[in-house]
Amino acid sequence: MTTTVTLTGAGGQIGYALLFRIAAGDMLGPDEKVRLRLLEIPAGIAAAEGAALELQDGAFGLLEHVEVTDDPAVGFDGADHALLVGARPRGPGMERGDLLAANGSIFGPQGAAIAAHAAPGVRVTVVGNPANTNALIAAAAADGVPAERFSALTRLDENRARGQLAAALNAPVADIAGVTIWGNHSATQFPDVARATVAGRPVWDALAEQTGDVRAWLDSTFIPRVAKRGAEIIQVRGSSSVASAANATIDHVRDGALGTGERRTSAAVISHGEYGVPEGLISSFPVRAVDGAWQIVEGLYPDDWARERIDRSVAELVEERDAVRALGLI
Ligand code: NAX
Secondary structure, eight states, X not given: OEEEEEEETTXXXXXXXXXXXXXXXXXXXXXXXXXXXXXOOGGGHHHHHHHHHHHHHHTOTTEEEEEEESOHHHHTTTOSEEEEOOOOOOOTTOOHHHHHHHXXXXXXXXXXXXXXXXXXXXXXXXXSSSHHHHHHXXXXXXXXXXXXXEEEOOHHHHHHHHHHHHXXXXXXXXXXXXXXXXXXXXXXXXXXXXXXXXXXXXXXXHHHHHXXXXXXXXXXXXXXXXXXXXXXXXXXXXXXXXXXXXXXXXXXXXXXXXXXXXXXXXXXXXXXXXXXXXXXXXXXXXXXXXXXXXXXXXXXXXXXXXXXXXXXXXXXXXXXHHXXXXXXXX
């Protein structure tokens, strides 16, 4: 079997970090051959072509073919997985409305091209920001492709949260499970540890021993650190998160494709009203992946303290949806 993977923004930083891991089999497994389609805008074509040369030099046994194009019809042709990484960053003086409009003009046509050219079972992962709303725009434009096939990345936030818990509890990160990211991939997100465990024991109990007042620690230290980690990376590294973002994308797509079993993770997927999140929003939830499809895990009722924080992030998603609706983008 050969899987066709389309990557937009393939000439960018995350693209460069992703391509070699996909070719090495980290995303779809060590037995799955891959055909790569690198979709860029004209300004990014040379960088994508350079990456394609290096892919050839990697002599990856699983990599069957690489195509570089600036034509979405060619880029999405036969795509089984579309990774939408390329996006328009916020420029100086750009208002939020301008940013949403600029990205709408990318993700709308890409959604339409996916509907027209991708494989019938295509699965779409949106990384480019604002990721949730870009996914909403792409899904709305992809006539005939169920919105359930679209997801946006909040796995980086979950991985960051697990990393912070591991550090706080002085435990191996592999022992931390069951963290949920709710809402928007933005500073309003709510990283929820209420049902998280460390080596099978409730994280909450371990944190209580460590911090005394768990909620105070979450509010003052943990939540802002996770939610603003992107800014921290920029400040320390002088450049945005790249390898960790690519790693989370690999984790997300691999889980979606190969399944999670009983393990829960987080992804932004379409709401059917679960947990009171308005229907039709692409919001982050606790999820599992079964038979190639994301399923929201129900029954993990948040308490009032968590509810308030989830509602705040969901309210931001409603605002973003209303803004793109007013712009005629959905
Ligand atoms: P770069 O600016 O390095 O690369 C973006 C690439 O996309 C450029 O090569 C550009 O030419 C290309 N591009 C722009 N419009 C395109 C279009 N219409 N079709 C195809 N390609 C197009 O950014 P990079 O650091 O790679 O980040 C990519 C996106 O990921 C950004 O929007 C960034 O905000 C977002 N992120 C999302 C994260 C998440 O967790 N959801 C975390 C990391 C990252 O911040």
